[in-house]
Amino acid sequence: MSKSNNVYKDAYNRCLRLLDETRSLPSEPELGTLLGVSRTTVRSILARMEETGLIAWNKRAKTVLRDPRPDDFFPEEETDTLAEIIERSFMRRLLAGGAEAGMQINELELAREIGVGTTSVREFLIRFSRFGLIEKRRNSHWVLKGFTRAFALELTEIREMFELRSAAAFAALPTDSPVWADLERLEDEHRQLAREIATRFNAFSELDERFHRLIHRASRNRFIVDFYDVIAMIFHYHYQWNKAQERERNEVAVGEHLAYIEALKSRDLGKVDAACRKHLKSARQTLLTSIPESRSPKS
Amino acid sequence: MSKSNNVYKDAYNRCLRLLDETRSLPSEPELGTLLGVSRTTVRSILARMEETGLIAWNKRAKTVLRDPRPDDFFPEEETDTLAEIIERSFMRRLLAGGAEAGMQINELELAREIGVGTTSVREFLIRFSRFGLIEKRRNSHWVLKGFTRAFALELTEIREMFELRSAAAFAALPTDSPVWADLERLEDEHRQLAREIATRFNAFSELDERFHRLIHRASRNRFIVDFYDVIAMIFHYHYQWNKAQERERNEVAVGEHLAYIEALKSRDLGKVDAACRKHLKSARQTLLTSIPESRSPKS
DNA sequence: AAACTGTTTTTTCACGATAAAAGACATTAA
DNA sequence: TTAATGTCTTTTATCGTGAAAAAACAGTTT
Structure with a gap:
């Protein structure tokens, strides 16, 4: 699966909201800075908008053909970063009881439960460690210090x-x-x-x-x-x-x-x-x- | 290559130094806590020591046969963690001039230059970021803030x-x-x-x-x-x-x-x-x- | 029966591979 | 001749994989 295209989907949704306001879209680089993504992603968005009949796209001319409908949007949950998904899952477990201090955290188990690779979980835990709630045992597991x-x-x-x-x-x-x-x-x-x-x-x-x-x-x-x-x-x-x-x-x-x-x-x-x-x-x-x-x- | 056995090599070297002091080694679990490694690693160490004629090993009996020679030791550089290697390389580049503030950091290039996988470099940079010297641009490169x-x-x-x-x-x-x-x-x-x-x-x-x-x-x-x-x-x-x-x-x-x-x-x-x-x-x-x-x- | 050794299973660590996204370069239009 | 578009290259994000190391389990010895 390698990488989800949530950046594209999120930017696409935000671009849809822009459609209400104008009759035609600005240049590709301008759209890029507006949405905070690269031109590559902007072009994917435009391509799809053309396909679904939202705009007519010919070089510089990007005319809005119709207003976006609710089903034009990608579902919210597909626009989240992996990091956000992991954080939410992790925090839910941590807060929803049963998270005794001293308990050990298993990367593999977490990854399987959330349905992501171990690398992403590892990176999340490293980033998360600065919050002072978990601690790494050298060459071994992480330990939960507890929200005490x-x-x-x-x-x-x-x-x-x-x-x-x-x-x-x-x-x-x-x-x-x-x-x-x-x-x-x-x-x-x-x-x-x-x-x-x-x-x-x-x-x-x-x-x-x-x-x-x-x-x-x-x-x-x-x-x-x-x-x-x-x-x-x-x-x-x-x-x-x-x-x-x-x-x-x-x-x-x-x-x-x-x-x-x-x-x-x-x-x-x-x-x-x-x-x-x-x-x-x-x-x-x-x-x-x-x-x-x-x-x-x-x- | 997947994973270096530096934990084993480092523990082996430290165990060699223990040999000078006693005529026979303690039990496996005890050695484990002494060296800060698991019993699995202890057994690898003992196995090698038996092979090289340093000890005679039969179940509980681990008698020292001879004093360790300099060439029994693994070379120092093979006992470093990947994290240490990456940190040293990175800091050398950072301090040895040419590290202007605002310069961007390329994971792939760093990895190739040091001769390690990108994952290890990424994890290092995430851990290192808490020192306030580098900063991540979302979905993009890291930026050096400079040792100013x-x-x-x-x-x-x-x-x-x-x-x-x-x-x-x-x-x-x-x-x-x-x-x-x-x-x-x-x-x-x-x-x-x-x-x-x-x-x-x-x-x-x-x-x-x-x-x-x-x-x-x-x-x-x-x-x-x-x-x-x-x-x-x-x-x-x-x-x-x-x-x-x-x-x-x-x-x-x-x-x-x-x-x-x-x-x-x-x-x-x-x-x-x-x-x-x-x-x-x-x-x-x-x-x-x-x-x-x-x-x-x-x- | 407590503490050890022998064996098996699980987890961590690190890599290469691949799609998404960014960025660079070449070309064309205003 | 500047700023866009079209195309190609590089980098980042993520996964599956396999060896190292840890941990769990089972059988022995004292």
Whole structure:
């Protein structure tokens, strides 16, 4: 089977959505940058669109013939990367109980269960290892360290250290820095969400990530910026896992973000520190309450 | 070729050194734990030792017949892991000039040049990416970010944050904690080295790593402990690269370590902070002076 | 019966091969 | 003569395969 063409399928679907807006498509290189793929892939997309009668394609002329129908799209699940598929499978197993700390992870078994080659699983595990949840025994298997209370505490300790520093750096940024406009925009989005919190509360997690990433970027330190990947990953699955009082939690968080933004805009380091601390404290609390008490944390 | 038997060869060599000390070898499982390999490998080793007339092997009886000769050993280079070989090759290219920031890395070319499969190179690059020196373009090549001044500054910023916190945690450890004995032992080694600094100054880098790892471990935070891998890696190659004034630098560092150890033993947080800061500052300076001025740091 | 040795099965590690995707080069149109 | 299209080459992503190494099982010895 060697390689799935999910890049093509995903780009094709995104290109279909473009069709609604225009009567004719731009040049191949332009489409390429627009979709984030190479011209080779763009041409496959165009070829198929011609075949299915969506467009007429002759050299530079790419005229839209009809609007895309639902069945023109490739099914969602065929557009995922292998890495995403493996990650989801792995996290499901990890969170859906029975994942005791110390348990060993079998590459071959995982690969068979997901229906992929061992190489992909190996590469996934290597990439995943930086999240601190698994560990490799030299020349041997991987060991699961478990999504425990200790893990959450270690993670949040670093997070707090990094974010306090980033927030301070943010506040010290010159007034003409473009981040202030970004912050303004995020503030608007927060206010909007606050108004519609009753119905749109699940839109928070995405906004949360963008907000914190903006702040972390102010540190101008790749290790701090990269570490947010760990946090984002954990919170991503945590949100899916723990739906208890989601609406209330998010409402509180939006309020804290707004206060935090206010503090940043004041550029008063004392206020920034206080607002940041307050938010991080409740974020930690949220994470901690969702973790079941650890059983017997051995070695 | 599929897989080299470097585990066997390395364990065999180490086992040869064991032969000098005893008249007969222990049981297979015991040898296994001693050498850190499985019983399967132990049996291969014993089989070969019997063949070459080093021992007589009959079930439990493994009597040493003669002392090992130099030519009994496998050549050193055959005992390295593929990962080590790739890392060395890669770092040599990276440090030996011509490694401009922004340059792209070609898996296939690297693999061919080193004479290994692409899979091993890919896995190496994924593992190596956490050091922050390279970055992956989705569905495409890796990009070298370069061993620049900016990199060194970002690295040391985190290092200082982590070490100051770890040192404070260390000083707060209860008196009956085993780390105090470890520290005592390290202090002795430092004193010894200080006395013989003229001849043994290159023994410092190994001692340095052990000392700092001991301190970082006091943080009881996996992210802090793991981050020392990044530091260790950089300093390892940095030591090989920059030999200028090595003796003087190391002499100074040993002195700083001793003051640092003294401060830790006093358990006075103010003193610890001061000693730690002082040492980290000069460590940063050392690293920075060895990096040539960056040319044009783009994007 | 506890700990060892002998044997078999399973898993990890690394390779070469192949389709997807990217990239480079040659050609043509505006 | 610039920027597109058409064509060809190279690189990346993924798999199946096989040897090395680990692990499990079964039979022995003390």
